[in-house]
Amino acid sequence: MSKDRAPSPLPTVPMDGVDESTWMDVIQKMDEVYTRLIDDEVELEKKNTELEQSQQFIVSVLTSMSDVLVVCDERGLIEQANAALCELVGRREERLRGSSLADLLADEASVQAARDAMDRSDAPRDGQGIELNLLGRDGQAVPVDASCTTRVGPSGRRVGTVWVGRPMAELKRAYHEMRAAHEALKRTQQQLLHSEKMASLGQLVAGVAHELNNPISFVLGNVHALRKYSDRLQTYMAALHAHEPEAVLQQMRQKLRIEHLLADLPSLIEGTLEGAQRTADIVQGLKRFSAMDTEAHAPVVLAEVIERAIHWVRKGRGAAMAVHWQPGPTVTVMGSAGQLQQVMMNLLQNAFDALGQVPQPAVRVAMAVHGDRVVVTVRDNGPGIPPEHLLRIFDPFFTTKPVGKGTGLGLSISYGIVEQHGGRLSARNADGGGAEFVLDLPRMA
Template identity: 65%
Template structure:
């Protein structure tokens, strides 16, 4: 007979009897339910904390991987040291430079990597300087390279601070100066090449402007040269008469014979005409020399000399040369303007004004049935010489106004312009401390305004 309270057991099986919670005085079933509920809440909180901890660990691993990738990608050498100057962290660039692994560098003294005692002393001085509690400094040292070579490095030294703001070490970040020197050398070569190209463009544009004047200059030179040649032929005839008359005198001719020969050869007329012939030859020679010297100054490569220049004279020569060269039918209204002297290069300023006058003629001549015209004025305004050139052309299209001084921009047909004249002129004026602007006149035509600082006090 089995006991209902004790069920039978199988062989080898332990008897497990459910245990009822002990009955405590004053503790009922609801109290036990509260305890179980609190235990569930604590367990749920533990699970949530574990999940959050795993997420933070994942984020920490990502941050560490990000920092490691930054250190590996840095081309600058890096060494994070403690207060004793021992390396706690470094990067691949420093390992490659000194030929040691990261494990070998950790714990070693940064001063031991220096190539000389002076560099090591500078590192120790930085480590011992209390002033680096907040700010940084730059120190020039030489590292011992992998092959034993001395590598100059500029280290930027910054303090490492803990959570309480106390300095716990220094961070040294630097770049080998050899790389900087190579980069600087390449930059300097590129700058020199750019300067040479700019000078060549400037000179090419000047040659293009000079080429447009060849015909007019040839005509300009022909007049004084022809005048000199004519006077030379006259001098030759006069010299023959004088030689014949002096030969008669030295040959013992009588007084009557001398007077007769003097009247026959018109010696008195020859003697009266000689001074004017000489003056004419000198004037023609000087005029020819002036034209040639002007061409030489215009075509020569400028050497950045700055002298006092009469801007009004520059405008007159520019108008004269353009009219003689490519614009014989060009009505120019130029009253002369106020006296204005500026500091600059005569050749460059002449090139600028010639380009503006030539462009005015080209624009005005594009209108059929209209005689090309230009009105020029020169005034002194607020310590500046202001030259305004207004043509009677069609004006500048609104969409072209903001591009008129861009390099290689031109509205002329192919073969009629390079688009460099106004751009180079704009650059020359800026180098002279002035400004060049373009606009349309309300009554028609384009207006170019050139402003340059006066050389003396404005009155």
């Protein structure tokens, strides 16, 4: 900002001992001082504009805050309050200024707690949390989770306190919303886990049908034989009850082969029981795998889980697959047997799927113990994993299989299961070719 400056008048009456050059120096100095004053005035106006903008910014922030805010001096008198507090207590800020913070509190316990917080000389600089009851606009107590922070002046001396709080009702509502969202997420995750498990189970149907067919056929054949034996025994017993002559009974024994029947009965009954038990074991294993897993963990013999997974996956493949399994020492881990079996089945199925065009497909499964960790590796002799896929292989819904052949969830869910068990699941290309998945789990002491 500039202003017109009037010319400096020259003295009309000469003074003794003062020449014209001296007057010129004086006028020049006056011009410099006047110019400096003008520059200072412009800078002052600029500072005032910036100060007004800063003040408007602070006011807008305080007005938009949903939390209540109160600024008090060292005596506990209110210097400033935001719109949220005014709305909560039903008073205008002009009426609040100069009043005591205690006038806003609903009970003596809150008043005493506020005084203790303001009188503390060792109050933490990041604030201290206090639960207070504010007197609401309807005269009812409003629980508030407040924080009291010391306010320090330019000289470093304590000049008051700043109170920031949020009504408990809002906190409880936010907590319940967060908890509901968490529960919904857990249910969705469990549903995805079960859906992927059922998808894996569907791939095993053909093998399971063949597995069940053998013992059921065996039991059915034995039952037919037992039925024939039962008819013969009934005929012979009817003759006994009719008191037929011994010669007739002897002839019937030979014709009905009663001695052979009696000798064959134990093996028939034992074979039938064995077939029925085998069928029950298969059904129980399928029920255990397809059931929704609970979150409870128990000691699990890892080698047994791996052997069951190998058994079921091989049964579900149309073509024979060579699986080289090196169990290693007996190791126990803490976890869910069903979930760990699902992980192993996913790894094996992915390995088998990668061997479609390999002349002599083979999968190697090995287990080793390294200190308090147990490491299981699943390696195939296929083409390996493309480098651009390595970083995405555990992403949800990522799959390189044709549409309808894979959901893209198997490895992602397996990764999450392993993390829940305190372990790590990684993938890499083996040095000798093929892909290798490494499952690392904590070992039970």
